[in-house]
Amino acid sequence: MKLDTTDKMLLELLQKDAKQSVKALANQVNLSATAVYERIKNLERNLIIQHYTIALDAEKVEKEFLSFCMIQLDKHSQQNLIEFEKKIQDLDEVLECFHISGTYDYMLKIRVKNIAEYRSFMVDKLTDIPHIANTQSAFSINEVKSNTGIKLLT
Incomplete structure (x- = not known):
């Protein structure tokens, strides 16, 4: 799968905050929510998005x-x-x-x-x-x- 500029924009936005709603992402890339949803699903199916995760404060979880x-x-x-x-x-x-x-x-x-x-x-x-x-x-x-x-x- 070849990534276009919109795919790359979505990936950068998701890397910064994967909890953003599809609607919020759609507003940032000037597409419909449906189109953004389909793009994200396609990125997941092609294993470009492999999983979603969170970042922890190592000190607060006592793993500093x-x-x-x-x-x-x-x-x-x-x-x-x-x-x-x-x-x-x-x-x-x-x-x-x-x-x-x-x-x-x-x-x-x-x-x-x-x-x-x-x-x-x-x-x-x-x-x-x-x-x-x-x-x-x-x-x-x-x-x-x-x-x-x-x-x-x-």
Whole structure:
């Protein structure tokens, strides 16, 4: 599916506030509510819109400790990669996991309450995963920019 300018406008508006009514969106893109509804349904059917979510205040939900953990596997076999990726899916503390290039194989974005909870996560859960040869952690001092939206229009 090729996106036109109106689709991109709708996607940008929804990324800013997915709770907007179809009528409010229609007013902003100068289309009827029915046309906007159909466009959104089409974007969902084509999996361009994959799901809707909310952003939480990490401090208020007591998950303010943000860390990044680089993982190096002992062997780069397809089976090891598949097994690692499957196990990572079960770890709720891991918000994001990326297979990366360079010295390390994976980068994890992890959110927990504090350093003690992070240590517990590392010792009790992460190191339980087979084939991990090395880890390196970095902790966030200050969140300078955090954005989940993808800019579509210039």
